[in-house]
Amino acid sequence: MSSDITPPVERPKTTGLHVGEAAPGVAKTDPIIVVDGVRRTFGGLTAVNVDHLEIPRGAITALIGPNGAGKTTLFNLLTGFDRPDAGSWTFDGKSISGMPAFKVARLGQVRTFQLTKALGLLTVLENMKLGAKHQIGERFWQSLFPFFWRRQELEIEDRAVGILKKFKLDAKSEDFAASLSGGQRKLLEMARALMSEPQLVMLDEPMAGVNPALTQSLLEHILDLKDEGMTVLFVEHDMHMVRHIADWVIVMAEGRVVAEGDPITVMRNPAVIDAYLGAHQELDLGVVTGRYEAEDADPTTDALASDTVEVSDIEEEASEESK
Amino acid sequence: MSPTATAELVVDINNVVAGYLPGVNILNGCSLQARRGELIGIIGPNGAGKSTLLKSIFGQVNVRSGTITLDGEDITSLRANQLVALGVGMVPQTNNVFASLTIEENLQMGLFQRPSAYAERLEFVTSIFGELGKRLKQRAGSLSGGERQMVAMSRALMMDPKVLLLDEPSAGLSPVRQDEAFIRVSEINKAGVTCIMVEQNARRCLQICDRGYVLDQGRDAYTGTGRELLNDPKVTELYLGTLGV
Numbered sequence: 215m216s217s218d219i220t221p222p223v224e225r226p227k228t229t230g231l232h233v234g235e236a237a238p239g240v241a242k243t244d245p246i247i248v249v250d251g252v253r254r255t256f257g258g259l260t261a262v263n264v265d266h267l268e269i270p271r272g273a274i275t276a277l278i279g280p281n282g283a284g285k286t287t288l289f290n291l292l293t294g295f296d297r298p299d300a301g302s303w304t305f306d307g308k309s310i311s312g313m314p315a316f317k318v319a320r321l322g323q324v325r326t327f328q329l330t331k332a333l334g335l336l337t338v339l340e341n342m343k344l345g346a347k348h349q350i351g352e353r354f355w356q357s358l359f360p361f362f363w364r365r366q367e368l369e370i371e372d373r374a375v376g377i378l379k380k381f382k383l384d385a386k387s388e389d390f391a392a393s394l395s396g397g398q399r400k401l402l403e404m405a406r407a408l409m410s411e412p413q414l415v416m417l418d419e420p421m422a423g424v425n426p427a428l429t430q431s432l433l434e435h436i437l438d439l440k441d442e443g444m445t446v447l448f449v450e451h452d453m454h455m456v457r458h459i460a461d462w463v464i465v466m467a468e469g470r471v472v473a474e475g476d477p478i479t480v481m482r483n484p485a486v487i488d489a490y491l492g493a494h495q496e497l498d499l500g501v502v503t504g505r506y507e508a509e510d511a512d513p514t515t516d517a518l519a520s521d522t523v524e525v526s527d528i529e530e531e532a533s534e535e536s537k
Numbered sequence: 538m539s540p541t542a543t544a545e546l547v548v549d550i551n552n553v554v555a556g557y558l559p560g561v562n563i564l565n566g567c568s569l570q571a572r573r574g575e576l577i578g579i580i581g582p583n584g585a586g587k588s589t590l591l592k593s594i595f596g597q598v599n600v601r602s603g604t605i606t607l608d609g610e611d612i613t614s615l616r617a618n619q620l621v622a623l624g625v626g627m628v629p630q631t632n633n634v635f636a637s638l639t640i641e642e643n644l645q646m647g648l649f650q651r652p653s654a655y656a657e658r659l660e661f662v663t664s665i666f667g668e669l670g671k672r673l674k675q676r677a678g679s680l681s682g683g684e685r686q687m688v689a690m691s692r693a694l695m696m697d698p699k700v701l702l703l704d705e706p707s708a709g710l711s712p713v714r715q716d717e718a719f720i721r722v723s724e725i726n727k728a729g730v731t732c733i734m735v736e737q738n739a740r741r742c743l744q745i746c747d748r749g750y751v752l753d754q755g756r757d758a759y760t761g762t763g764r765e766l767l768n769d770p771k772v773t774e775l776y777l778g779t780l781g782v
Binding site for chain 2: 279280281282328329389390392393394395396397398400401419422423424425428451453490491492494495497498499500501502503505506510512513514515525528529531532533
């Protein structure tokens with residue numbers, strides 16, 4: 215088996231995104247989304263309580279935080295899949311608070327889901343074609359006469375095939391989406407989002423369920439989006455990915471924005487390590503759990519530290535995160 | 538060599554061909570052996586057939602050819618309820634708790650074939666998942682993703698399985714919660730349960746497993762101890778990713 219993986223080419227990070235000191239709610243030089251006083255509660259639980267937040271245009275922003283921090287709820291609110299108890303926000307200077315999801319998507323703000331929503335009984339190509347905007351064949355009268363929409367249909371198909379090739383799904387284009395694996399559905403959902411030629415792409419855990427080797431090419435695709443002028447906002451637990459591609463990182467915990475900044479600074483922030491990352495990311499769990507000796511440690515980890523840390527230390531951190 | 542390397546075979550999968558749609562095979566002659574007390578990790582690219590392999594053991598996919606045995610007995614294409622009675626437990630990746638039921642009711646559901654053993658099994662499960670024992674009356678739907686995963690694992694353990702199948706136990710969890718999930722899998726295995734785990738977090742998976750299988754295009758492409766695979770440059774390049782930390 216020969217490898218077709220080429221090492222990722224380092225691309226420059228976008229800097230100079232904020233005005234003043236990087237703190238929660240800091241103003242951006244050119245924000246695409248501005249959120250003010252957004253609150254969403256479920257019974258007695260406040261899932262989102264964001265005073266002020268700006269997402270920088272033309273950059274890749276990561277939204278990180280522990281499970282239950284409100285990241286997906288914020289995504290749902292901003293994309294019209296849920297309604298807030300209070301607050302407002304703008305997209306590209308236009309107020310879109312309370313706007314339904316399909317209108318938000320037409321404006322150029324599309325999203326993907328943590329649990330994919332591919333239409334299983336349509337083929338991969340049909341799923342892709344559904345993503346295109348302003349289709350003449352969607353209008354009742356025009357739909358009856360193929361000469362109105364045939365040409366546009368072919369153009370859409372060409373574009374779909376091109377994007378599928380990029381995501382290495384072209385061989386599957388005639389298969390039902392239901393026959394794809396979890397990771398492939400993830401790729402399809404991202405590819406379909408691009409069919410609407412968005413300005414802002416919001417990805418909810420794009421790497422969850424995607425194989426690490428494929429991760430690299432997917433990262434390249436996300437970096438390409440930025441090069442093509444799009445803004446990307448993504449939720450992710452994979453810190454390698456965040457470090458590698460994000461220009462800006464926003465950390466949420468208990469519904470609030472608790473830190474903002476460039477990836478390196480944010481990941482060194484003790485409050486972020488305590489609340490989310492844990493202090494033990496470079497350990498070999500096989501050594502920590504006593505299954506292996508330190509001399510056999512995974513070469514990419516810190517063998518000495520792995521030998522000294524106790525299982526209970528990690529469990530304590532995890533239970534702290536839940537509180 | 539791990540102490541389990543010479544133990545007797547518990548699960549023996551021999552040249553299994555399986556798939557969902559007529560004429561389309563996802564597994565193309567896949568073989569895997571798990572010995573008593575082993576922790577087996579299965580990694581590989583998307584669409585390689587990792588989850589399908591677990592489902593074919595658990596009777597959720599039609600096995601077209603090949604055999605699967607449990608303790609020497611043919612279990613190919615038995616139904617899931619029969620397999621649970623024979624000692625096979627499964628922890629699915631998603632939708633793995635009954636959200637409207639309490640933790641206690643979830644655990645009872647795991648034991649509905651043998652309710653009299655509840656007290657004894659609860660004691661075992663809470664020896665590994667101590668915090669669940671203190672929250673038995675809480676609804677599973679109010680738990681975080683990491684906590685749900687713990688409930689799902691506990692429920693599968695209630696039937697005292699010989700073999701536990703785990704489909705991506707770390708999926709969707711924050712970094713520290715992922716580590717906790719792997720630690721719990723290791724503890725379950727140390728308590729004597731043979732575990733077969735599919736994982737996308739390949740490095741963490743190989744760190745704790747005794748042996749690993751790399752699946753590619755429905756076949757077992759590489760096999761070795763977890764340590765051998767971690768140190769194999771080809772496996773690193775193709776399956777573990779080479780992003781800088």
